Amino acid sequence: MLAIFIKRILLVIPVLFAVASITFFLIKLAPGGPFDADKAVSPQVLKNLNEAYNLDASNWEQYVDYMSNLAQGDLGPSFRFPGRSVTEMITTGLPVTFELAFYAILIALVMGVFSGVLAALKRNTFLDFIPMAIAMIGICVPTFLMGPLLVLIFGINLEILPVSGWGQLPGDKILPSLTLGFAYAAYIARLSRGGMLEVLNQDFIRTARAKGLTEKMVVIKHAMQGGLIPVVSFLGPAIAGLLAGSFVVETIFQIPGLGRFYVEAAFNRDYTMILGTTIFFSAMIVFFNLLSDLAALWLNPRSRDAS
């Protein structure tokens, strides 16, 4: 267990290094400098700008420079927002995105696990078909459609919930969290139903029943631990998906989070910002993947006892 743990953590470092390097040189490939798009700047100003941001050095020098700053946690200044550093912008946006993702995951887990387990226990009944049909809708209606539809229904037609913002009006966090959470609830429902069905047929469940445990105990103590492993493994990649979802949701609902910053940086060609957020996102995704893999390993008694 410990050996796997250490091996996986050591793998993270080369991955992040590769991500940072690839992104850095990809951005260097981009036609035009970061200040080209501005209204005609005099050559002298351009020269000063390039000097100030060290853009006149060779690519290699800039790369070494950037990487050594990165190792110290410094992501450099933003090109588009003078005077603000990328690290600073990430720390402003991150809490908002985290909060949004947290609510979304919470909604997804509660809704998904509950309906999935229920569907598995009441297989081929009404209580199986209805949640699974709704889950199918959740999978087929993309976030970028679900969000606007919820806004149209609850915000514009019924006028019961605010349609944009984050923490300014009461209830303005409900629609974004629901939008982001619903798609994951659907996946989790399907995964937990499948996982539970597999486990419920196994011998140890029969043993648990045979020794006279109540059905509730059998399900909660024995079946769910194994049946929900697929859900735990899914959570890591889901975080990556949540990030992509946050791009859309934060754009739709005008939420000042990291996702919207990234999309804006992409449009503004704010290269240091793109570079910094890409590395940061990658670090987070790699970290959460690691976490969910380890959790799934640990939950599975076979792999837990193996080493």
Added chain:
Amino acid sequence: MNNSLWSDAIYRLARNKAAMLGAFILILLIIAAVLAPWISPYSYSYQDLNLGASPPSADHLLGTDILGRDLLSRILYGARISLLVGFVATGVALVIGVSWGIIAGYSGGKVDSIMMRIVDVLYGLPFIIFIILLMVIFGRNLWLLFGAIGAVEWLTMARIVRGQVIGLKNQEFVMAAKAMGVSNLAMFRRHLLPNILGPIAVYATLTIPQVMLLEGFLSFLGLGIQPPMSSWGTLIKDGVESMEEYSWLLIYPGLTFTITLFALNFFGDGLRDALDPKTTDN
């Protein structure tokens, strides 16, 4: 190839009503997309400026957008782009993933572990972000989009194919072929590939909706197809911008997109159940 496996599968598929409905809708859509230039009532870029945004009417069955363009025509033309992205990018993923998986699985040993370790590492990367990056840096090129999306989706395919090949590798007919001196390429083409077509077909069908979602997502952010061309993603994006006054501009493209994804998922699920009966009745 085992004929009864496929005829059984087709029989089971034909009895699955949801899958058949999905297939029917898909065929209809593909025909509509191919024939779009002939069957759509207007050109996708024709503007009736007197009209502006108008609700559905006899002249314009699904209404017109803010620029007076016929929505039905735009959805039909959008189908061409959206389905094309779905199929081509899935094709790219298929070619890379299947070759990678066969080579890794068949070679085994060091080659296998290095190749699969690469897949593991790539799995952990935020590809969405790389695609956005590529679109920003190199411009919004349709073919780049195909390649970028395909390059992301091959990973799972490689894993599935590798697993299948490892299962096949030690069977007698493969060893017999090897003993007879069949070349590697012929081995892949004649002996391995036909035996793993089932899982490949299933996964490919289920990849298409993923790809279409990804394209829709990019178009929604404004990084996909550029006007006056449109995919369903761009139509939804435009619809969102004017949904307060002209809700039909969001609802019809959204409905089309959702129904298509439903059809693809139902068909894919049906195909999986048909080819692998033990997943349905355990």
